[in-house]
Amino acid sequence: MTIRIKKGQTGKSILNTVIEMSGVDLSLCYQCKKCSCGCTVSNHAKSPPSEIIRRLQLGAGNELLDNDLIWSCVSCETCYARCPMGIDMVSVMDALRRMAIERKAAIPEGNVPLFNSAFLKTVKFFGRTYDLGLMAIYKIGTSSYVQDADKLPLIFMKKKIAILPSWSANRKTVKRIFKKASHGK
């Protein structure tokens, strides 16, 4: 595949920031594309994982943060497991997701960042996840009440959801962890 990066469009390369945030040496990638062959979602995203790495190697800038693989990736670890050079692509994707939020790149449909922050809010508060609270925050944020609503009666009937949150006795430690970690707001 030919990868074209237009002159003048890339701006400042984000390669070093990605390396710093992920701790992964991207110069080791020799484009064998094993990661892309096994990627769970490469059929569903415009770029497979090896292309993301190649673009980074070629000096891509902030525009890479709009790439749809960043939010389609399901963190299945197949790329990492199969890479002959031991490249931890999952940490690279995590770094790109964090940068996309920080640099306010376009958040595509699905709104994973909002889901993540709703999830972590309930953990911070209760020490454990609380599905109903999580769903309320997330669904209000995306106004997507209808999605999955058809399955709610079934979910309640089968008691697949807790009506009341479970409070962990160790919430203090969890609050401390959130305070110390810089991005877990």
Add this chain to the structure above:
Amino acid sequence: MKYAYYPGCSSESSARDQHSSSMAVAKALGIEFVEIEGWTCCGATPGHQTDRVLAASLPAANLVLAQDMGLDIVVNCAACYSRLKMANYEVLNQPDMREKVGDALGSDYDGSVKVRHLVEILLEDYGLENLKTRLSHSLDGIKIASYYGCLLVRPHEVTNFDDPENPTSMDNLISAMGAESLDWPSKTDCCGNSLSLTTKSDLVVSLSDSIIGMAQAAGADCIAVACPLCQVNLDLRQIDIKKQTGRQYNMPILYITQLIGLCLGLSTEALGLNKLVIAPSNIINAVKTAA
């Protein structure tokens, strides 16, 4: 045999049945699970997508509690298992991470608590032969596809679970129960659960569709799983698959502990079999007294 039991958040909502069947099986086999008092969430996917220190410290908080109990941890959920093991791995292999985690927890953690999945305990500590002598019932005549998903087996240097491309742990348990364990290609595919609650559910439906379709093509009567996220996704998504594609699988998705429980002669209530969306009546009806 005694372990520190980490239930994980799903044990209180979608996976109460995995929790109750694990407890029932452990009790019937004389294995003691002591719940970790004050356990907290492992952070799951949102944790590692958000912050590296957060992702390592949330699981580590539980590892420290188990260390105080002086026991190995046993985990049911493949996602929790992966996060707990990853925390150990990072603390052991990245000196700066040990320092950061220690700072976040308020005490040093050395990464030494052993994290085990229930399947590993049954095979490695309890032993297959030992288990066979305890099975009063058999699933002879039933064909089962074991589905391992992603996080039990990957990344291998972190989880060290079985073979990352062709795991057979659950298959061995299934053969011990007298059922036929199927050779099929989607054992370690990912069902996409981490995107399940977001509005990207089309993608998740298509991933689940392909996994269940493969199992059906292989002739499976049911799929055996060892992870609450896989279970709820494959079970509940069959409704969406039907809506989007017209395909109606009716494929029961059972926890491996529910299958073992049936062969130990435990009741369907104790095993939470009524909680499954796709009723596993074909499996329950096939249980016979072992020869």
